Every structure is written in structure tokens, then in C-alpha cells.
Amino acid sequence: MSIRFVKGAAFALCATLLLSTGSALAQQAKSLDELLGFVKQGQASEARENRQREQRFANDKANQAAELRRAEAERARQEALSTELENTFEDNELLIAAKREVLKEKLGTLTELFGHLTSAAGDLASNFEVSLASAQYPGREVFLRDLVAKMSNSDGLPSIEEIERVWFELLREIQQTGVVTTFSAEVSSPGGERTEREVMRVGSFNIVDIDGNYLSYQNDNLSELPRQPSGPYTGWAADLASATSGLSPFGVDPTGPSGGSFLAAIIDTPTLDERWHQGGYVGYAITALGIFAFLLAIYRFTVLTAVGGRVSAQLRSDKANENNPLGRVLKIHEDNPNMDTETLELKLSEGVLKETPELESGLTLLKIIAAIAPLMGLLGTVTGMILTFQAITIFGAGDPKAMAGGISSALITTVLGLLVAIPTVLMYTIVNGRAQRIIHILDEQTTGMVAEHTEANSRS
Secondary structure, three states: OHHHHHHHHHHHHHHHHHHHHOHHHHHHOOOHHHHHHHHHHHHHHHHHHHHHHHHHHHHHHHHHHHHHHHHHHHHHHHHHHHHHHHHHHHHHHHHHHHHHHHHHHHHOOHHHHHHHHHHHHHHHHHHHHHOHHHHOOOOHHHHHHHHHHHHHOOOOOOOHHHHHHHHHHHHHHHHHOOOEEEEEEEEEOOOOOEEEEEEEEEOOOEEEEOOOOEEEEEOOEEEEOOOOOOOOHHHHHHHHHHOOOOOOOOOOOOOHHHOOHHHHHHHHOOOHHHHHHHOHHHHHHHHHHHHHHHHHHHHHHHHHHHHHHHHHHHHOOOOOOOOOHHHHHHHHHHHOOOOOHHHHHHHHHHHHHHHHHHHOOOHHHHHHHHHHHHHHHHHHHHHHHHHHHHHHHHHOOOOHHHHHHHHHHHHHHHHHHHHHHHHHHHHHHHHHHHHHHHHHHHHHHHHHHHHHHHHHHHHO
16 A cells, blocks of 8 residues: 555656656656656756856856956056047147247238238128129139138138239229120020020129110029019110110119119019009009099089080170070070069079089089098008008018018008099099189179169169
């Protein structure tokens, strides 16, 4: 019984070891003795692997210690090198200061000369970038920029030839400001096409082609202005380009040497038609109102002139003619020669009152138009200012030109309102004067007729 217990315990122990060594050995074991052999082999293999692992750990520890010693030695070497370099840097600083003193002593008064030369070369290079003469003589500013860089680095001095070239370029720029010359250059059209053209440079003020189109010079490129100056300027430019002698008128941009800002401002100025469109719908309404007022005033002036002519003819006639207001009023007296004075006066006053509305027709409308046109202009201005300030609220006021442009557009309607109101007031005054002249004649003649009728009745 004890043997069975021992075998059972051994089997349980082997089964437990079997879980750690793997199911492969258990499957291969055919007896308990073989299983014990496999267990011994596993223990020996694990012991050998543990010894190898411990040996690797010991070797790695020794290697790390060696690496630490090498790192400490490298740090010490780098610290020594850093100390040596610091000492060398300090020595070089002292040497550079000494060399600078020697250079300053040797240069003497040339230091001030080179300073002025550097300043003059820098200013001249900036002028050459916008100078119209550079379109004919490109690349001049490159030499000057290189010379300024060379003198600024303090590692070289300008040669006599370089100093003389700066002097030459300065003299040539002065000389070219008074020269009118023609040369070939590549010009960009407003559509972006580049073509070779014959161009004429008028000093440092303007460049035009032989057709009279004004050109601009920017970033070493000649380009035709998208909008040419209005008036006779392009014709003058074409005449000057084709002239061989004598004097020719020409529109010169006085700001040409500094970039031609005056010409750019002129061509960017809106035309009269563009200004009118800036007024918007309110501007269109004011314009329509002004046209209506003008036509009405012309019509009433024509009618009253014709009526005034017939009234003048009636004054020279002894017989009443019903083709004019005065004749129709006189007809009342002719038809009622025996009427009493009070009744005749009332009849004549009635006749004058009937003629007055026809004579004053349209005058009230002209007066109303003259009054509301400025108000409509003010309405458009206020609306435009609201939109301008709304844009400023959204996009900010970083661009004063945009804000000024919006305010300028808003004021267009005020200008249109005044342009309509002022002539309308004048036309109203003229037309009203014609009508009042005729009415005055009617009043004068009726008063005279009443007086004559009263005198005749008193005699009888």
C-alpha cells in the first residue's frame, strides 16, 4: 500500500512539473521513469540557462562600468578643450580689437570718406530702382548693392575703379534727367502680353511708346498703363515720338523721378461717368428728376415766350383777339360795353383769374423739384455713410484710402442734388418772370379799362 502511495505522490509531483515543462514532454513520456528523466533534463537545462544569463549580466555590468569611465574621460577632455577655446576666443577678441585700432589708424580720414560713400551708394541704389533711366540701363543698382555689402562687412575696401564708377553712375543719372531718347524695350500690355516696342523716355519723368501710350516702370519691367490720361496728353505724346525737331507740347509727370505717383493718381481718378454711377439708385433718381425739371422749364419757357409774343401783338391792336390771354380779357369789355363799373371790374378780374393758372402752370412743380433735390442728395449721402461705417466696423479702418473712397462716393448724391437744385431755381426764376410779366400786363390793362369805362360813364 505504501508503494502505491509513493508512486501516487511521485506521479502527482511529476504531473505538477509537467505543467511547467510543457505538454510536449508529457505527451512523449511513455512511463514514469521516462517522465522523471525528462524532468531532470529540464532542471539541468534551466540551470545552464540561468548561469549563462548571470554571465551576461556580469559582462554587461563590466561593459557599463567601462563605458562610464570612457564618458568621464571624454567629459574631462571636452572641458579642457572648452577652456582652451575660451582662452583662444578671448585672445582673438583682443587681437581683433588691436587690429581694428590699427585699421582705424591706417584709414585715418578715409573712414569718413567711406561712410559717405556707403551712404551715397545706398541712396543711389534706391533711386535707381524707380528711375526711368534704369529701363534703358538696367542692372545699375546691383553693383551698388554689392559695393554697400562689401563695405559694410569691413573685410575689404573699395577700389579706385569702384569709387569712380559710383561717381560715373551719379553723373549719368543727372545727365539722363534732361535727355529725350528713343530705344527698344520689352513692354507688357494690359492683357499681359509682352512685346518689343520702340519707346521714348522723356528725361526721368515719363516713358511713352511711339503710339503715345504712357508706360510705367516697376520691378525692372515696362508695362502699358491700363488707363491712359484723358485729354490731349496721349496725342501730344504721339506727336513728340514722331517729331524730329522743334518744340512739341507734352504732359510731364513732375513726380516721375520718385515713381510717378501723380500720374498714377490722375489715371485712378474716376471719370465723370464713373462718378455719376457711384451715386447709385438715389443718384439715378435725382438725375431723372433733373432731366424732367429741365424739360418742363424749357417747355414752359417756350409756351410763355409764344404767349408773350401774342400778348405784345395784342397791345398794338385795337381789336380783341382770342388767341391770347389779353385778347380774351379785352373781349369781355367789348361784349359788355354798357355794363356798370363794379360789374365790369368783377368780370375782368374773373377773366384774369381764369388766365392765371394756365400761365403759372408747372411753376409750382419746378419749385418743389428745386426743394426736394438737395434732400434726396442728403438721403443718398446718409445712406452711403451708413454703408461705409458698416464696412469699417466689419473690416476695420486700416486702409484710409478705402474709407475716404467710401465717403467720397457717398457725397456724390449731395453733389447731384445741388447740381439739379441750383439750375432748377434759376430756371424757375426765369419762367416765373415770363409768367408774371404777362399777368402784370393783364392786371395793368384791366385796370386801365375799368378806369376808362368809369370815366366814360361819368361823362354821360
